[in-house]
Amino acid sequence: MGIESERFARLRLVLRDEGLQKLQDATVMVLGLGGVGSACAEALARGGVGNLIVLDRDVVEESNINRQALAFTSTLGKVKAQVMEGMIKEIQPDCKVIAEQIFLTPQNIAETLGQFPRPDYVIDCIDTISQKLAVYRWAAENNINLLASMGAANRLDPTMLEFANIRKTYNCSMSRVIRSECKKRGIYGLEVLFSTELPFAVEKTGGNTKGETLGSMSYMPPIMGQMLAGRVIRQLAGMEEIQAPPYLAPQPGE
Template sequence: MENRQRKTPEEFSRTAMLLGDDALERLMNSTVAVFGLGGVGGQCAEALCRAGVGHLLLVDGDAVSRSNINRQLLATQDTVGMRKTEAARQRLLSINPALEVQLRDVFYSADTADSVDLSRCDCIVDAIDTVTAKLLLIERAYALGVPVISCMGAGNKLDPSRFEAADIYKTTMCPLARVMRKELRKRGIPSLRVIYSQEEAITPQGEAEDSQRSRTTPGSASFCAPAAGLLAAAEAVRTVLSEQNNPQ
């Protein structure tokens, strides 16, 4: 009987050249969740889509605003006012119509966590910008044995070359990582892969005029948050392929 191999989709042929057909097929059969679709998460979601990940779970409860346009891939004049999850869905399906996209238009919290099923995820990217929600997500994923790539602060930075991936307990300079390390130790979580910057934070030269947030809004540049998002996507792809090569 003739042995027929699955034909690699032309859209992902260059990725298959780099990773191999078997690895690409594993990516196409994988599920990755992205929590937060801002400058980091939106860029990460698109990179995962273009890498060939076949199933994406996207979680964000916000809408696109004009102040997002300077750094967020999903933000254009045409998408202002649109829910970020819907903007992401439309954009990603225009890239890969075969992509399976699941949306949760919620801010992740103790009140909404049960509406998001993490158990079927091969990897989770945390691009949430609040400590409480990050910790809740990481704790729940840890209990399920689902690996997490957690993104630390990308605001008030100007040097994209200073972003790197590391275990959180080996990070320096990042104030958010410092807080997270302390809280993760309390929760008995021994390691966490993170994307963080070694650049010292820059003091913003003013305040955001349209900010309705109770905490300080950081300044941002078009080239920093997306750089962190691309690093997060690369780590997620490596994690998915590593986990599937070494099943528990």
């Protein structure tokens, strides 16, 4: 299926053949296939990206159905990466997909991600801070373009989402921790999507798990995923200047 396919007809009107061909030749890696990541991967596939690497450790659970693009009654218990691969193939059969169920840790990220084809862009949709920081360091060390998602939990208003350098984020607890840890590690130039909205105060149910403290609206994570995909699509198609990768500053004594 070439760029002349009717599947891309509406894209071609905006991107033209040159931009569409750039997307077909591009490789994008999506880390995490939750509410943000699954919507992001879907939008990349519908947007004409020709090579996708999608990684996640989990299987679909019933609690995912309210917000995740791959979560249906029919997919409960199935590996998210495999479900996502099937969705991508239904959307764009000729898309080259690498989909794996992988548990990333700070210790294995460099080795694990290094085994895949070098991506033109990495989109971080992971929700664990230690893993996110290791991904940023790996991208900085390898000069790989990266865009990161911050927290969407307990937010209600998608009009308050913004792209910014991590140093300019506010009202986001995840961003605050990431900002501090990046400074400690000498990681600079990280671009993120975050919410400027103060989080909604959820009623305590007695527990302290994510399911008991982190509420999620049906539309917030998918909108974040779509925004991340849109940013990357516009840059790879040549419609916007590509954001420089994160970089490492020398540490004291180096």
